[in-house]
Amino acid sequence: MHPSYEMLRPGKKFPHVWCPGCGHGIVQGAIIRAVQKLGWSRDEMVMVSGIGCSSRMPVYVDFNSLHTAHGRALAFATGVKLHNPKLHVIVITGDGDALAIGGNHFIHACRRNADLTVILMNNNIYGMTGGQYSPTTPIGKRASTAPYGTAERDFDPCALAKAAGAAFTARGVAYNALELEKLIETALTRKGFSLVEAISPCPTLYGRLNKEGNAVKMLQWQKANTINIKAAEKLPVEQTAGKIITGIFHDQETVPYTEIYDRIIHKAQGK
């Protein structure tokens, strides 16, 4: 039996909705293995998501699961964690969900530093709605609502999160599932708001619209164009331009919001 099996909801909700070649299943596997490595039980896990392809994950993983409205996962997750800080709360979100409609919640969740781990599955496109451009579609790339290429510049989610106050930021790619698993495991153990951006290929829409080939070709492109931050730091700028930099960008020990709030309770109670 596959080791991930015990954490899934087989028989109930499979086959999943993700397209052939989608990277989201690889990210899901990395999350499950990270939780298994930490030895956390399913009962203490809560998976909260918004709307979109990535956000369907809570149905497949046998945790306490909360599939919310578009962009609002972080608001719900903040309520879950603040009410019951013992729960491990993982937020599953996509580039559109987290950074467009949920952009306000995203920056404020980083600032507030609640003890949440966000897995932002970035496929640079709106998948579930049919291929419209997202806040991470690179300028000039095509989408169904950018038939001549998008005129908008894209966000760097890790830089945005760090600037807004996140305690931990990291990036991995679906091609390198083992690195991604390690990053997620590290993020889960960090106190405060942690973000792992998981670059996930969407051959069905992004790949097709931008002539990037099939799923295999997109993963091969990831392999050829990904550089770990430690290696990148030793390279001249011209060799890292246009590449995907992976690894941990920001890792600062912090006191999370939930712990600070406990101090407020003590103060209010005159202890």
Add this chain to the structure above:
Amino acid sequence: MNKDIRLLQGNEACALGAIYAGCDFFGGYPITPSTEIAEDMALMLPKKGGKFIQMEDEIAGIGTILGAAAAGAKAMTATSGPGFSLMMELLGYGCMAEIPCVIVNVQRGGPSTGLPTKGAQADMMQARWGTHGDHPTIALCPSSVEESFKLTVKAFNLAEKFRMPVILLLDEFIGHMREKMEVPAPGQLAVYTHPQPTVSPAEYTHYGDGSSVGGPYASMGSGYRFNITGLTHDPHGFPTGRADEIQWKMDRLKEKIEGHRPELLEVDQEFMDDAEIAVFAYGGAARSAQQAIREARAKGIKAGLVRPTTIWPFPDQALEEVLRRVKTMIVAEISQGQLLGEIQRLNQTHTRVVPVQRYDGEMLTPNEVLNAIAEVSK
């Protein structure tokens, strides 16, 4: 024991009522004229180990209370018209996912930013029809400071029992009015908390034991793993596209209100035994109507007051009965006719219906209602 008698605003009484009902989580975004509720909750909740959080906007405010409630909190938010509009999508989510919570809307003049510091009763239809899709709502409307307290407790009880968001439709007049009230002693008012399941986790179905009202349901982290979604779902909470399961879900939402109207509805009637003229009013407007009727009675006019404290579901049966009985019904409201429309819908006997409306930010006065009573009594 000494009685706890205080001089309070409606908003303060609402916050105290929430604490009395066992509220242990408040999330929201400040907006006039509801802010005293948030401020009081920020002060009181940590003292009892509860949590207060000021979110980045109203959408986040209702989102965070829905999350907290899913994790087992008795949760509440408070807002006014513009914020209430922003909450609509997640209000519908709370109804679909059957998450208990209380949403207070201290109504102010609109539309848009409108009259931030002046009152109105024009969010009544928004409370009923603001969200998308078919689903019933519960909205309670106090007419005094004391009633703000009591109906807040009732709102939590109904939320817990009916597994859904309950709206407390205050208005600025009541929210900012100061009155003397006796704060009930613990145990004096009933406080209902939904039961936890007793079946094994393997047997547990989050929506499935047929009891959408008063039945047990688990909190996240209690050992019963389940899925919550805003997608139409089966009894286990998993998304469904099957017609029979969609029908089951939609009927379940409808039936929890339609099947329990007598329990939900409260209509206060004053001087109605021999009344030929009924004045129908709620919230702030009912205070003026009450004064007008007392003065009319002093003049020998047979007028009475019909005052609902539950505005949704609408008290159809009680109103139909009144419409059959009286010669004239005066509908007094601080809006352009949201209440009037409901009365016209129910008026199958073609009783004379006369509106008294004010919507300039000022309180509808007793004299305005009295003049209307005097006019129709000629």
